[in-house]
Amino acid sequence: MRRPVAVLFRIAVVITTVLGVHLTTRDSSFTASLAYFTIQSNVLVAAVFAWSASATWRGVGHPPTWLKGGTTLSIAITGLVYNLVLADLPVAPHASPIWHLSNQVVHVVTPIAATVDWLLFDEHRRFRFSHAFAWLAYPFGYLGFALVRATTVDGPHRYPYPFLDVDVLGWDGLALNVLLYGGAFWLLGLALVLIDRALPRNAPPAPVPAEPTRAAVSRSAGSDIC
Numbered sequence: 182m183r184r185p186v187a188v189l190f191r192i193a194v195v196i197t198t199v200l201g202v203h204l205t206t207r208d209s210s211f212t213a214s215l216a217y218f219t220i221q222s223n224v225l226v227a228a229v230f231a232w233s234a235s236a237t238w239r240g241v242g243h244p245p246t247w248l249k250g251g252t253t254l255s256i257a258i259t260g261l262v263y264n265l266v267l268a269d270l271p272v273a274p275h276a277s278p279i280w281h282l283s284n285q286v287v288h289v290v291t292p293i294a295a296t297v298d299w300l301l302f303d304e305h306r307r308f309r310f311s312h313a314f315a316w317l318a319y320p321f322g323y324l325g326f327a328l329v330r331a332t333t334v335d336g337p338h339r340y341p342y343p344f345l346d347v348d349v350l351g352w353d354g355l356a357l358n359v360l361l362y363g364g365a366f367w368l369l370g371l372a373l374v375l376i377d378r379a380l381p382r383n384a385p386p387a388p389v390p391a392e393p394t395r396a397a398v399s400r401s402a403g404s405d406i407c
Contacts, residue, residue: 192234197294198226201286216341226252229249247312251315259288263288263289264289304384316366320362
């Protein structure tokens, strides 16, 4: 019973995430929207969960542990940073109710859904403490991307987030933010590892055996006669 529930849940996450990304970015080009960690992490969730749903249904080829864990951490970062740091910032006055709804999807619904999936349907006791450090490669890679992008873009959205704005913070302020946020993300990764090790193993259900084909049945019958 858990297997079909996991498949349906993951398909629902993919559909919801894709819809949230589409509605959030429909007033601007998708390429420009990819400058935001929020959009990148939601696209990552959609891709990994589509893979995971297919693999769960077929019982083979699940996403690697480091990828599924890193995806969970990345989308958790999206949700926590938005709700703890960015939620009270002013938004564009012309933003539609649909945009506000989709904004909640990509910042709240998807992070919660991805966390629930990890808790209920993933196999546990597979994370290593080294993963908490390795998972930082994506946030720090995004930092490098944002700084390089800023050298090619002008205007108020040169830096995608205020805590990366070198023009306002200066390089010293940016370095302090990198230390603080990087440390917080590492601790969050460690928390995922510790929780994973404390949870029941939750081994994935065995795949449903394929029905024997008519040819296979005929060969088996023939071998019995011989």
